[in-house]
Amino acid sequence: MGLGAKSAAQAHQRRPRLAHVPPTLDTALLTGWTRAATTALERHCAEIDRINVFPVPDGDTGTNLLLTMRAAADAVRRVVRENGAGRGVAVVAAALARGALVGARGNSGVILSQVLRGVAEAVAPAKRPAGAVLADALQRAHRLATAAVSRPKEGTVLSVLAAAAGAAAEVGSDRLDDVAVAAAEAAGAAVQATTGQLPELARAGVVDAGGLGLYLVLDALAALVTGRSGGELPRTHVPVARGREVLVAEREAGSDEHDYEVMYLLDGTDDARVDELRARLTAIGDCVAVACDADGLWNVHVHCTDIGAAIEAGIDAGRPHRITVVRFADQDAPADAPDRFARERAVLMIVTGPEVAELARSAGAVVLEHEPARGVDEGEIVAALAGTRARHVVLLPDDAELAPVAECAAAVARRDGQEVLVLPTASVLQGLSALAVHDPERRAGDDVVAMAEAAAGTRTGGLVVAESEALTWVGRCEPGEVLGITDGEVVLIAPDLAVGALWLAHRMLTAGGEIVTVLLGEGADPSLGVGLAADLRRTHPEVDVVVHRGGQTDYPLVLGVE
Known part of the structure; x- marks a missing residue:
């Protein structure tokens, strides 16, 4: 243990004991800690973002920690809402850890998720004194977080966590108060010590941003169990800019050699394949963090230039999903930027399937990808909105059922100072149509009107294969027959997909149209798109036909006419 940790522990042994200390790390204390930590990170998010200037001046460590903690809090609220407030502490702690892992943003968020996993693992065994549980939790957290980072270094958030543990x-x-205060005070001392632990930090006279955020989380717990005020930054010697003190800090790890941050969730894998994944990611990039929860769900993070190689490595290791790609050039902001927004405008599009996600990204959108069966909750959308780092965001839900959730998320983002407009696109094709006319150089109001008109002018339909006998508006269908659907209603029954595609396209073009967009579903034969395009070019030469691999699992083929 370092001198800072020892002095903090010795100083606390002289602290007078308080009469009322929670006897255990129970559900109420965990939820209270989550709220207090979230509040502290909200209060200092802009400051930590502003001090995050190396190796890439993307100013996002505070935002990443805050979004990760919010995701954890949302998971706890869902558990309580679905199962009642009487759930055991182990269940709540597990939800806290899994929520943080699923919603982790950046390297700092991945490490915070492992801190909360340490708590979840420590409360699971038989009842022990609360102080012993917390001490065990922090030691587990340090082991887990260090294992998650490919190249751990002194002078980072890991050093702060080691001192606290x-x-x-x-x-x-x-006693819980003794252990919590000792850990928080040691973390505060360790934050100040980071300046002398890395040559890069020493040359700049700076402290570590991730470590500063972790201190706030631990200090929130200490304040909660002692009843004192908390959430303040530790005193540090910092440079002066424009007549006011500022903190300057480094991100946990990384370099300025790479253009993108790639993150995804991974399941269907094992430890051996994850080790291989780590090695491959380390070879193509840096800032690699790969962490998991108790159920075998992994969160993967890397800074790289070859996005495809990072995702292919995940495919070889298991099943990647919730893929997020951020280009550093879109986030660069001066270190003394007046607020947390790195750019003026962005479009956020919610999609299912990597093929559609890639289409949207190539058209200029920031993408939130999800699985069709799982859907997206409000917290994930809030996190994605903040992750755009844009002051003004147009949100495309691409699903009528998601529109109310998107509106709730937009309301939360607006309270945080971000301007969000939800364009109620009911399908991915409406979203792609809106994106096709998006022009960031155009006046914002005019651009939104153009996008709304393009979405509203796109009619969509799809094909599904009947699984059982049923009575539809156009007659009885048999298993294996193909149903053509528009506006939520069955409008035709066809013997196979090829015939169904032709009939549906001809029906939709009776009202006119200039462009037909075809999205082929997962496993659909490419000849389906080729045959439909050839027929439409012959029967409707005035129409442009575009065929893409959409990868959707619910419809073998989706059509858009605009």
């Missing part, structure tokens, strides 16, 4: 183990008390 060491102080918690050395304090010599089973």
